[in-house]
Amino acid sequence: MQINLDFKGRHAFVFGGTTGINFGIAQAFARQGASVTVASRKRENVEAASEVLAKFGGPVHGVCADVRDFDAVGQAFAESVERFGPVDVLVSGAAGNFLCEAKDMSSNGFRVVVDIDLVGTFHVLRQAYDHLRKPGASVINITAPQSFVPMRYQAHASAAKAGVDQLTRVLALEWGGDGIRINSISPGPIEDTEGFRRLMAPTEQDRAAAQAHVPMHRFGAVDDIANLALFLGSPYAGYISGSLIPCDGGGALESVKTALELAGRSASAASKSA
Numbered sequence: 001m002q003i004n005l006d007f008k009g010r011h012a013f014v015f016g017g018t019t020g021i022n023f024g025i026a027q028a029f030a031r032q033g034a035s036v037t038v039a040s041r042k043r044e045n046v047e048a049a050s051e052v053l054a055k056f057g058g059p060v061h062g063v064c065a066d067v068r069d070f071d072a073v074g075q076a077f078a079e080s081v082e083r084f085g086p087v088d089v090l091v092s093g094a095a096g097n098f099l100c101e102a103k104d105m106s107s108n109g110f111r112v113v114v115d116i117d118l119v120g121t122f123h124v125l126r127q128a129y130d131h132l133r134k135p136g137a138s139v140i141n142i143t144a145p146q147s148f149v150p151m152r153y154q155a156h157a158s159a160a161k162a163g164v165d166q167l168t169r170v171l172a173l174e175w176g177g178d179g180i181r182i183n184s185i186s187p188g189p190i191e192d193t194e195g196f197r198r199l200m201a202p203t204e205q206d207r208a209a210a211q212a213h214v215p216m217h218r219f220g221a222v223d224d225i226a227n228l229a230l231f232l233g234s235p236y237a238g239y240i241s242g243s244l245i246p247c248d249g250g251g252a253l254e255s256v257k258t259a260l261e262l263a264g265r266s267a268s269a270a271s272k273s274a
């Protein structure tokens with residue numbers, strides 16, 4: 001069998017697609033010829049990402065929208081579908097995170113992460129539904145290992161991403177009959193990303209400890225996740241739905257540890273010394 005990942009004439013929409021892993025996914029679809037829409041909050045991110053994506057030669061549309069704003073998310077879909085037609089591949093990856101012990105976390109600190117990661121994912125999927133190609137669309141949620149392996153200082157993100165995983169499963173049940181597939185990718189530590197720099201490897205010592213902790217003894221690259229997204233978006237994954245697929249060098253087989261934990265520090269000790 002010859003593998004052909006040609007997305008020419010197909011519409012890939014990446015929510016939270018202007019930096020890091022999700023931007024890498026958007027670039028991969030642009031490289032394969034897709035018409036690409038990216039959306040996120042900050043105008044400067046949307047403009048910079050759109051400029052890079054346009055260099056691949058295909059049509060690109062950038063939209064400013066916060067996933068917490070249901071109407072703005074709906075408007076983003078209406079605009080992009082008018083330009084590029086129904087969405088063939090939808091990636092929902094907007095997220096926010098910080099390290100904090102639950103006993104020190106404010107109600108608003110917990111809520112803001114749940115609002116972005118979980119409620120925001122619902123907004124994206126709910127507003128996308130009418131605009132997804134039926135049959136044929138592939139929806140990809142970006143989750144995280146702490147959704148299924150407990151991780152210290154991550155009460156908010158663990159709870160939110162666990163909710164995202166259950167949304168993936170429930171919507172695979174509800175939307176399967178429309179010919180829509182929906183899956184979650186769980187990235188391991190992916191180098192050169194905000195999540196990695198701030199949460200996993202703020203210092204060289206943290207970086208070395210985190211690397212040793214991955215069974216494959218290497219960090220992931222953005223392209224490791226982008227390649228999996230291309231596969232899930234393609235007809236080669238045509239019978240895969242409702243799955244949570246780790247792309248993490250085997251990392252989720254170990255307990256997930258934060259940089260602080262690997263370095264033997266606690267969140268409260270770290271914040272006192274900061």
Ligand code: NAP
Binds near residue numbers: 046186191
């Ligand atoms: P990142 O560079 O900070 O990407 C987050 C993206 O989401 C940005 O485009 C950001 O753009 C957008 N965003 C944030 N809040 C938003 C909101 N309220 N509304 C709309 N867009 C919003 O992070 P990353 O490290 O690459 O992480 C990407 C995804 O991978 C996340 O879902 C994360 O949980 C997951 N993940 C990452 C790692 C890792 O090693 N990095 C590991 C496991 C899972 P604006 O600031 O312009 O809004």
Ligand code: COA
Binds near residue numbers: 097105108112194195
């Ligand atoms: N420790 C403890 N609490 C924190 C915190 C930290 N490091 N950072 C933020 N908070 C709390 C704030 O104190 C505030 O709670 P309060 O009102 O009770 O004081 C609450 O979280 C909201 O903070 P705010 O800065 O107003 O939220 P925001 O909407 O501007 O930003 C975040 C959301 C905090 C998630 C921010 O980190 C963000 O936008 N991140 C996006 C990028 C990202 O995290 N990428 C990695 C993805 S894995």
